[in-house]
Amino acid sequence: MQRSWDDELPDCCYEEKQPSLIKPSSPTPNHKLYLSNLDDQKFLRFSIKYLYLFQKSVPIHLLKLSLSKVLVDYYPLAGRLRPLLLLKSSSNIEDGLSDVDNDDNNKLQVDCNGEGAVFAEAYMDMTAQEFLEISNKPNKSWRKLLFRVDIRTFVDTPPLVVQVTKLSCGGMILCTAINHCLCDGIGTSQFLHAWAHLTSKSTDNVPIIPFHSRHVFKLRSPTSHLPSIHPAFVKNVTNNPNIVDGLSLNQYLQSQPLVPASLTYTASNILHLKSKFVPSLKCTTFEVLASHTWRSWVKSLDLAPSLEVKLLFSMNIRNKVIPEIPKGYYANGFVLACAKTKVKDLVNGNLYPVVKLIQEAKSNINDDSISGIVELLEDKNIKTDLTRSLVISQWSRFELENLDFGEGMPLHMGPLTSDIYCLFLPVIGDSKAIRVLVSLPKSVVGRFEYYMNNFLDSNNVVAH
Known part of the structure; x- marks a missing residue:
């Protein structure tokens, strides 16, 4: 049995x-x-x-x-x-x-x-x-x-x-x-x-x-004045207008029990998403899936239309600094890129302008901006702005699933726990598929999954 x-x-x-x-x-x-x-x-x-x-x-x-x-x-x-x-x-x-x-x-x-x-x-x-x-x-x-x-x-x-x-x-x-x-x-x-x-x-x-x-x-040539704050960071959230009933959106989410939502997208699903919403824009799989996930996340939370929301996503900067980082660099070689917009502009219309926001956020990460972020972080009062942000980390690009200790490849790989940070995970046996994993309040998960699946025909609904 x-x-x-x-x-x-x-x-x-x-x-x-x-x-x-x-x-x-x-x-x-x-x-x-x-x-x-x-x-x-x-x-x-x-x-x-x-x-x-x-x-x-x-x-x-x-x-x-x-x-x-x-x-x-x-x-x-x-x-x-x-x-x-x-x-x-x-x-x-x-x-x-x-x-x-x-x-x-x-x-x-x-x-x-x-x-x-x-x-x-x-x-x-x-x-x-x-x-x-x-x-x-x-x-x-x-x-x-x-x-x-x-x-x-x-x-x-x-x-x-x-x-x-x-x-x-x-x-x-x-x-x-x-x-x-x-x-x-x-x-x-x-x-x-x-x-x-x-x-x-x-x-x-x-x-x-x-x-x-x-x-x-290390700091190259510290200036007497810290650079302007990069949009991924914040120094003082007191009296911030982007607050939900006295709490930041992040605090609001963490104040209640969270339930994981897990959805797997095949190469065919992603191609369908691109053709439906951004047919005239050349974009990557990450750009379109991140746009769709961000919008679905915001729509499921039913936020005020005037609220400004952010998408923070990790970007490898090993080839974006001068001089280029040596091979095998064993440290943190990434920064968070940031796209931001009002809820009303995010949830209405197609994904074309959302994808453009993500592409612009990526293009803003260069040698000068990275140097500015390093200098900015000298101030320990500077923190990553999680007050109204979805954070996406790409695990699907690290070859994490191809790990053989001598007795064969894994049947499964993933995180030990699920969090409000969103992970793009590899799928064992399908190198072109991506699994989206994020935790949300139980009352919200159903709406999130609905919006994530909404672009598909009934016969092609994403597996949970």
């Missing part, structure tokens, strides 16, 4: 000696790693949590051995975050730290001390196929698939936490939490592929040597 897992996953049984610390297999540099202003944003003070489902388990001892090897090259992941103020007395600080404000006790850096990554092992009475059937919509019970480190603050969280959960069928779930202050999605993919490579191949060489120095994004 087939079991049903509508909500709660069964509890995980942990091994007695849990967790262990996996240290680099050979000596690594012992120094303090400077974090750039792009790394040190408060917006990024969380861990990116990935979940992989495999049909067949990889021996634990091999995963631990290869992790210890890969941490030789990716040694900051075996270190610990520290407030800069506590490290000022050290004589082993990288060149260039002397120009950092001594009074800025919020600035973080990495103590590369080789303390180790956290590695937990568990067992769960569930099969890979049973998990696969519910994999599109994460729920809170999935959090048991990643070991919770007993810490007081984010700063105390180890940069890398891993849990391998063996399943009753012989499969496994691999979950990783990688500190976002150390790297972005490209960096996390680079690390995971290096780990998989060392597990499945008899070699000690990683495919890409990581480049850890952040000097590329």
